[in-house]
Amino acid sequence: MSARVILGVVLAGVLAAGEASAQGAPTAPQGRGAGAGGQGAGAAGRGRGTAAAPPVRRMPDGKPDLSGFYDSVHRGANYGIEEHAGSTLTPPGQGIVVDPPDGKLPLQEWAKEELKSRQTPARGYDDPTAHCIMAAGVPRGFYVPSPFFIMQTPTHIVVLFERMAWRHIPLDPKRKHLPDSIRLWQGDSVGHWEGDTLVVNSQNFNGKPWLNEVGEITSHALTVVERFTPVNANTIMYRATLTDPIVYTRPFTIEVQFNRDPNGEMLEVACHEDNQDLQHMKDVKDAGTGLEKK
Amino acid sequence: MTVNSQIPTPRFQTARRCTIGAAALAVLCLAAAPVLAHHSFAAEFDENKPIKLSGKVVEMRWSNPHAWIYLDVNNNGKTERWAFETGAANGLFRRGWRKEDLPAGTVLVIQGWQARNGTNTANAGSITFPDGRRLFAGSSNPNAERDK
Numbered sequence: 001m002s003a004r005v006i007l008g009v010v011l012a013g014v015l016a017a018g019e020a021s022a023q024g025a026p027t028a029p030q031g032r033g034a035g036a037g038g039q040g041a042g043a044a045g046r047g048r049g050t051a052a053a054p055p056v057r058r059m060p061d062g063k064p065d066l067s068g069f070y071d072s073v074h075r076g077a078n079y080g081i082e083e084h085a086g087s088t089l090t091p092p093g094q095g096i097v098v099d100p101p102d103g104k105l106p107l108q109e110w111a112k113e114e115l116k117s118r119q120t121p122a123r124g125y126d127d128p129t130a131h132c133i134m135a136a137g138v139p140r141g142f143y144v145p146s147p148f149f150i151m152q153t154p155t156h157i158v159v160l161f162e163r164m165a166w167r168h169i170p171l172d173p174k175r176k177h178l179p180d181s182i183r184l185w186q187g188d189s190v191g192h193w194e195g196d197t198l199v200v201n202s203q204n205f206n207g208k209p210w211l212n213e214v215g216e217i218t219s220h221a222l223t224v225v226e227r228f229t230p231v232n233a234n235t236i237m238y239r240a241t242l243t244d245p246i247v248y249t250r251p252f253t254i255e256v257q258f259n260r261d262p263n264g265e266m267l268e269v270a271c272h273e274d275n276q277d278l279q280h281m282k283d284v285k286d287a288g289t290g291l292e293k294k
Numbered sequence: 295m296t297v298n299s300q301i302p303t304p305r306f307q308t309a310r311r312c313t314i315g316a317a318a319l320a321v322l323c324l325a326a327a328p329v330l331a332h333h334s335f336a337a338e339f340d341e342n343k344p345i346k347l348s349g350k351v352v353e354m355r356w357s358n359p360h361a362w363i364y365l366d367v368n369n370n371g372k373t374e375r376w377a378f379e380t381g382a383a384n385g386l387f388r389r390g391w392r393k394e395d396l397p398a399g400t401v402l403v404i405q406g407w408q409a410r411n412g413t414n415t416a417n418a419g420s421i422t423f424p425d426g427r428r429l430f431a432g433s434s435n436p437n438a439e440r441d442k
Contacts, residue, residue: 089336089407121410124337132332132359162384163332213334267384274357276415277333277379283411284337 053232056196059154064196064230067152069264072238073257077143078212081105081254090214096143098239099253106249111217118215122288125281127210128185132271132278135165135185137209138202138224139240143256144212149266157191157198163269169200178204183220185209198228219246234260332359332382339417343408347376347416348424354396356383363396363418365404378404378418402429 057065076084076093083095083103097103107115117123129136141148141164151158157169165186173192182188183206191200207220222244229237236258243251285291349367352375363378380386403422409415421429 087336088341089339121337124334127333130333130337134332163382267387269358269382269384271332271359273359274355274362275359276362276377277338277360280338280409280411280413280415281333287411 053234055232056230057233059152061154063154063193064198065152066150066157066198066228066230066236068260068262069147069149069266070236070258070260071147071264072143073259074143074145075256077254077256078140078145080214081211081216096254096256097252098255099241100250105216106252107217108247108249111247114217115215118210118217120288122285123215125278125285127213127215128208129164129210129213130278130281132275133185134161134163134269134271135209136161137185137205137211137218138167138187138189138222139226139238139242139254139256140164140209140211141167142238142240142258143254147261147264147266157200160266162266163271171198177201180204183207187222187224196230198226200224200226200228202226217247218242218244221246234262236260335417338409339407340410341407343410344405345408345416346403346405348401348403349376351396351398351400351402353398354393356386356393358383361386361391363402363404363421365402374414376404376414376416378406378416380418396429 057067059065075096076086076091077096079091080093081096082093082105084090084093086092095103097105100106118126124130136144141159141161144161144164146161146163148162148164149160151160155171157167157171159167159169161167167186167189169189169191171191171193173190175190177190178184178188182204184204185206185208187202188204189200189202191198193199202224203222205218205220205222207218207222209218210216211218222242224243225241227239229239231237238256238258239253241251241253242248347365347367349365352364352366355362355364359382361380361383363380365376365378367374367376381389401424403424404416404418404420405422406416406419409417423429
């Protein structure tokens with residue numbers, strides 16, 4: 001079955017589940033979700049308070065209902081995951097790395113050099129998103145300053161990123177990942193619930209995405225464990241642990257808070273329509289590599 | 295500037311729509327909607343080439359991944375056409391912009407940074423009318439927004 005067909009089936013299921021959910025009041029007791037805000041003590045533990053917020057929403061089966069339109073408190077991570085000062089051209093960031101405790105990416109030496117290279121103007125062309133390849137990898141879609149919409153059924157999660165394509169996450173702890181030979185921009189994701197936390201394991205990445213506009217790195221060896229913990233009806237704490245032995249000396253973990261906007265709606269983005277930036281950056285790359293503009 | 299008040303207001307803009315009034319020609323949107331870019335601002339534009347140009351709007355192209363304002367600039371009697379990149383169309387929409395908001399012939403002063411490839415292309419950092427009223431640019435450079 002093609003991915004497009006799968007998505008269509010999932011969306012149909014979501015619509016049906018949404019209707020059912022809307023007709024019935026939540027009956028499941030509030031579980032650990034209301035107390036999960038303790039995780040917010042890290043980098044992203046700021047933003048909306050939780051005292052007056054409604055409790056975690058529930059699906060008919062009692063699982064947390066994560067669905068909805070969200071913006072993340074991205075803390076400038078699209079311009080550097082570590083805490084960094086701003087410049088005329090690059091916004092500052094407060095950092096989203098919660099492990100290692102110093103907030104620094106545990107880059108191997110070769111990766112430090114590659115990162116410096118990617119931050120030269122000539123390498124800006126190499127970021128796939130500059131080419132409008134919006135399957136931007138994991139976890140970039142969750143801290144790009146752009147909203148996303150989570151759709152949920154008992155057996156599937158679909159995340160529609162307004163600018164960063166989509167992800168399909170089957171909820172089946174027995175599901176096996178794809179064969180090692182299949183490599184994907186967004187990886188292959190499998191999710192399951194641990195209490196009120198949605199845990200998603202992803203692998204089979206192709207190593208092509210950049211982690212952000214400044215070129216932070218992952219490779220095809222990347223595996224990601226994401227944890228989505230609802231704090232209340234309008235807030236999710238998101239943690240992602242990235243393990244990539246080719247690029248990093250140890251795993252590291254980021255944390256970002258998602259805020260739901262009940263009135264938010266997705267808008268259309270058609271990146272290929274008039275992407276003039278790519279030619280401009282191609283000119284810079286060609287000049288940097290000694291190639292003449294044709 | 296004219297604003298088409300007949301355009302229906304979608305539901306999603308109630309919390310984000312900035313104030314645009316036909317009587318108040320200046321538009322200044324300071325909503326917290328994110329500024330969007332799909333590429334490195336520093337890679338495409340040169341912080342060492344700040345520019346400030348005045349001219350007449352030829353067209354505002356409402357397109358993805360960025361909207362563009364085309365301006366005819368008088369340079370010692372010779373007309374030069376400049377292209378100014380603004381934010382993404384969806385970001386502008388959430389801030390209150392509409393396609394009809396910037397008709398051809400409007401005189402603007404635009405400050406920004408020229409493209410590194412040396413063409414008459416720049417990122418719009420701020421836009422003002424000749425009398426000094428400011429028009430939000432929706433720059434793809436979030437620092438430009440932060441400074442407003």
